[in-house]
Amino acid sequence: MIVPMKKIVVMTLSREASQALADLRDLGMVHVERKNSTEKPGSSRVKSEIQDLEKAIDVLSNFKPKALGGARPQSWLEKAREVISIAEKIEQLKTNLARGQAEIEAYLPWGSFDPQSVRDLAPAGIDAYLCELRKEDLRDFPADDVVQVVSRKGPLLRCLVLSRRGVKPLFPVVPLPKQGLREIRGERERDLAALKNLQEQLRQGAVLAGGLKRHCKVLTAELHFAEAAESMGSSDGLVYLQGYAPEPSMELLKAAAQKNSWALMIQDPEPDDNVPTFLRNPKWVGLVTPIFNFMNILPGYREADVSWTFLVFFSVFFGILVGDIGYGTMFFLATALFHRKNKSEAAMRPAFVLMYVLSGCAILWGVLTGSFFGQAWLAGKWPPLVPWLTEYHNIQKLCFIIAVVHLSIAHVWRMIVRLPSLTALAEGGWLLVLWATFFLVNLLILKEPIPSWGGPFFFAGLALIVLFSRPQKNVLKGVLSGVGVLLANALTFINNFSDIVSYIRLFAVGLATVAVADAFNQIAGSIGMNSVLAGFGAALILVFGHLLNLILCALAVVVHGIRLNVLEFSSHMNLEWSGVEYDPLRKTETEKSY
Numbered sequence: 001m002i003v004p005m006k007k008i009v010v011m012t013l014s015r016e017a018s019q020a021l022a023d024l025r026d027l028g029m030v031h032v033e034r035k036n037s038t039e040k041p042g043s044s045r046v047k048s049e050i051q052d053l054e055k056a057i058d059v060l061s062n063f064k065p066k067a068l069g070g071a072r073p074q075s076w077l078e079k080a081r082e083v084i085s086i087a088e089k090i091e092q093l094k095t096n097l098a099r100g101q102a103e104i105e106a107y108l109p110w111g112s113f114d115p116q117s118v119r120d121l122a123p124a125g126i127d128a129y130l131c132e133l134r135k136e137d138l139r140d141f142p143a144d145d146v147v148q149v150v151s152r153k154g155p156l157l158r159c160l161v162l163s164r165r166g167v168k169p170l171f172p173v174v175p176l177p178k179q180g181l182r183e184i185r186g187e188r189e190r191d192l193a194a195l196k197n198l199q200e201q202l203r204q205g206a207v208l209a210g211g212l213k214r215h216c217k218v219l220t221a222e223l224h225f226a227e228a229a230e231s232m233g234s235s236d237g238l239v240y241l242q243g244y245a246p247e248p249s250m251e252l253l254k255a256a257a258q259k260n261s262w263a264l265m266i267q268d269p270e271p272d273d274n275v276p277t278f279l280r281n282p283k284w285v286g287l288v289t290p291i292f293n294f295m296n297i298l299p300g301y302r303e304a305d306v307s308w309t310f311l312v313f314f315s316v317f318f319g320i321l322v323g324d325i326g327y328g329t330m331f332f333l334a335t336a337l338f339h340r341k342n343k344s345e346a347a348m349r350p351a352f353v354l355m356y357v358l359s360g361c362a363i364l365w366g367v368l369t370g371s372f373f374g375q376a377w378l379a380g381k382w383p384p385l386v387p388w389l390t391e392y393h394n395i396q397k398l399c400f401i402i403a404v405v406h407l408s409i410a411h412v413w414r415m416i417v418r419l420p421s422l423t424a425l426a427e428g429g430w431l432l433v434l435w436a437t438f439f440l441v442n443l444l445i446l447k448e449p450i451p452s453w454g455g456p457f458f459f460a461g462l463a464l465i466v467l468f469s470r471p472q473k474n475v476l477k478g479v480l481s482g483v484g485v486l487l488a489n490a491l492t493f494i495n496n497f498s499d500i501v502s503y504i505r506l507f508a509v510g511l512a513t514v515a516v517a518d519a520f521n522q523i524a525g526s527i528g529m530n531s532v533l534a535g536f537g538a539a540l541i542l543v544f545g546h547l548l549n550l551i552l553c554a555l556a557v558v559v560h561g562i563r564l565n566v567l568e569f570s571s572h573m574n575l576e577w578s579g580v581e582y583d584p585l586r587k588t589e590t591e592k593s594y
Contacts, residue, residue: 002305003278004247005031005582007270011240011263021228021585023260024241025221028586029253031276032228032243043226046219049077053216056080059087063199063206073208076215083205086198093195100188103177109151109158110174112181118160119176125165130174132156140170221588228585244269244276245584275301278582287311290351295562298579304413306573310565313406317561319361320399320506322553323513326373328362330550335359373546374517395507397446403503404438406564407496410572422471426482429464430492432457434572437496445501462486499568506564509556513549520545 008030012020024030053076060083073079110130118128134155141147146162161169177184232239240263245253250266257264269275277298279289288311292298299305322328335355342348366372370384388394411431418424436458442448466482523545524538570577 001280002299002301002303003280003582005244005269005275005278005301006247006250006266007242007268007273007275008245008253009240009242009265010257011238011265012260014234014237014239017229017232017239020239020260020262021225021232021241023256024228025225025585025587027252027256029245029249029584030241030243031245031582031584032224032231032241033274034227034231043223043230046223046226050216050219050223052077052084053080053212053219055087056083057209057212057216059083060202060206060209060212063203065203065207065209072211076212079205079208080212083202086201090195090198090202093191093198096191097188097195100184100191103184104181104188107177107181107184109153111150114180115176115178121162122165127163127165127167127169129161129169130158130176131161131169131171132158132174133171137171142167217588221586224583224585243585244582246278246582269301274580276582277301277579279305279307281305281307285311287350287354287357288314290354291562295566297566297577298581299575300578301580303575303578304417304573306565306569306575309406309409309569313402313569314561314565315358315361316402317506317564318358318557319365320510321513321556321561322362323365323369323510324371324373324517325363325366326546327513327550327553328359328364328366331362332356332359371514371517374521375514392507392511393446395510396504397442397448399503399506400438400441400446400500402506403500403568404435406503406569407434407499407572410569413573422468425464425468426485429461429468432461432464433493434496434500436461437493438500441497441500445504495571499571502568503564505560509560513553513556516549516552517546520549 010020010024010030056079121128130150132153135157138147138157141161142163144164145167148160148162150158150160152158163169179187228241232241234240253266254264256262277300279298285308288307291310291314292307322331332355335352339352342352368384368386369375369389370382372382375390384390389398408431411427411434415424415427415431418427436454439450439454439457443450465486466479468482469485470478470481472478472481520541524541527534527538527541529535529538566577569575
């Protein structure tokens, strides 16, 4: 649920501003509303330091620590900047190495020579240059020119030409390198040694990544404190801070105000206030939080919290889209492996539990449909638990049923929210129209006749929309207004049709998953296991094919599974995901010596 919020203003003496902020931070409940748009030097400095820490953490994340612990540096910020400096030197060395390798490959056919010795011929009145030409071009050179063939490449000759000073070359000149091959190779070896040394420094410093993260949290808290201070208004020796706090915490806030002699104003938020969203759900519903964080979405304060529907239907979508015992098991084992390596990361626990649930859904659907790394190779040896689900017609119908149930929840939800207003009946009208559209989809795609009560559903829905969209004392005006609403939403009928049909993507992608698995199984089977080489080839194809299919499954879940919740369902809920995260001024983890 979205926790109700109150708009609050805290006022105190100017000389007590810092202490008041510290006390509010200890409470950890006030989301500060930032008013000042001009960034002060204090917060700008802290932001820069946080960016440096994050860059260093990102660099060290590419290296596995050699050991645990590590000596605490005198300054975490200086350590972060040292890491960034090393990373920049490494990038420069990589650029130099790539350039040196390109030069070696370009000039290797010309042999090892000292370019400076060629340039030294100029004072003696001799021009020396390199060029590529054909054998028949040799006759075009003057008799007093010296042309030495260095190497051949097909019909082309690589030549060193010596001619009189000032004579224009007859053919395009290959520029001389700045250094000879020996010098280039020597410089490259030195760069390689320096690169290995710097990479080893980062590898040894990777043990400090945890400390850098903790210090980054400390600075983030410092930044929030500085921004809160900058957001305080002042007047006649008083300062005040405006923000939002959860309604259930008001008694604690009142007690703190009384204890610290603050002036406190509490009021309900105005309609145009940008109120933060604070979600508080049961643990099982909270499993959806990693998805919200991944997609960076949050319902607005005045919108509905659809966390439980999102979780339930996303789990169903995941099961159908992956839909294989083998793939579900691989997702489960991969999750267990990462979970074991990151047991200490408490913040990641919901994500791991979510993946266990989703993997279980994929395994369950695989059991129901008899799919284990594809179906064709089973050939009746592993019969599906529910054969009805293996018929294309049936699974398409199930997708449409899931669609109409999912979208109906949105309209029923909106209808309940509108009660006891008569406009709730208009929402019921849109619900009836949705079901009438469902019957039309079954007729056009599945060739199933519309039930006898399908037509009455549609016309009853239209009547409810017209009569109760904008009910008024003057019935005629209310009806005319309702007709206007109906005409203004004429495209909704088309949208209902397309939204329901959109859920057939569950069938299509699920079918593609099985088809791709079967295709790789058949390719591997055609190679056979008659020899060690053939067996190795077949195994390689199976591993590559099924890993590729797993990646495609993961992409399908992100593209299709999330879309049906965020777009189709949300449009019927009038949910815009406009939320601002509730981020109160609070204490964070402090630095610890280790």
